[in-house]
Amino acid sequence: MEVAKVLHMNEGIGEASYAKNSLLQQKVILMTKTIRDKAISALYRSLTPETICIADLGCSSGPNTFLAVTQLIRVIREESKSNDQQQPPPEFHVFLNDLPGNDFNTIFRSLLTEFYDDLREENTGEDGFDPNNCFVSGVAGSFYNRLFPSKSLHFVHSSYSLHWLSQVPDGIENNKGHIYLTSTSSASVIKAYYEQFERDFATFLKCRSMELVQNGRMILTMLGRNNEDLFGKGCSYEWELLATVLKIIGGSIEEEKMDAFNIPVYNPSPAEVKYIV
Incomplete structure (x- = not known):
């Protein structure tokens, strides 16, 4: 969906x-x-x-x-x-x-x-x-x-x-047991999340560049992280907490549905944003 x-x-x-x-x-x-x-x-x-x-x-x-x-x-x-x-x-x-x-x-x-x-x-x-x-x-x-x-x-x-992605990244079927990036997520899952953000943000900038008049202005504030640490408390803590809650009430949620659920969010670092811009 x-x-x-x-x-x-x-x-x-x-x-x-x-x-x-x-x-x-x-x-x-x-x-x-x-x-x-x-x-x-x-x-x-x-x-x-x-x-x-x-x-x-x-x-x-x-x-x-x-x-x-x-x-x-x-x-x-x-x-x-x-x-x-x-x-x-x-x-x-x-x-x-x-x-x-x-x-x-x-x-x-x-x-x-x-x-x-x-x-x-x-x-x-x-x-x-x-x-x-x-x-x-x-x-x-x-x-x-x-x-x-x-x-x-x-x-x-x-x-x-802008931290919300346009879709859940493709190719993260092996992120079972998690609903977002964690320190135990595979390198392929981490890469898929970043590449989805990269595509989305580049698309966003391209669309706005067409819609703005010459010398127009744009101010974007997004939820990100201070450095290259993907798993700092300020970035993934709330999702890990939510995942824990879902596991606690796991008896009422089918395991297949849990494994298929992933949050479409990515918190970029300043370096990642600058690279795309």
Whole structure:
């Protein structure tokens, strides 16, 4: 079964939902704000477009969905006020992308209303900004494919999404007893995981290079590891813990199903990312 057809974060706003369990992801978005601010400011100064098209890839559904987008709009408003040409703030077209199973219903039933309410509360009218000139669209599909027309995006943002692979790597049938990479995984399994990440990330970059305008900007934040140690605690510990839990309750899960289950995730090192780029 294709990962893109089944993978999604827990929907809704209940206690087990992604919306209620995504503080770590929120912290990362806040930590990288300065980097995004510099990038979007540089873009606006160099291009000064009348409409800025922003894509958030892997938006999920919850309080983080509009967090980066709201920050980017604030920066552009400040830039437009200080613009020597006295140009009014641009219009915004925001694209929220995730896999088809994402809880887009919650985004457009409630979160979108909150987003516009926040824009209106901040709007004093002094800079000519009109919240109604911010248009939001949902785009369902894998970001390992083309999602937008050529040269249509000014800014691409993705946070805590690119460690997810497009599929479980081929050729890992001998990873029995494990659901991810472990210190006892064979060299062929380790190689298969890396090569899948390499193909996926290269494809992602190729697709975005076609969709971004000239001098567009892209900020990517992904879950990785500090060095070449594949099995450090920060990378595979949680999956080993999950594997242990599954073994404990193994009586209720068929062994064949356990052996066939592998997590489609890879946490790259800085060197691996640089090599692909």
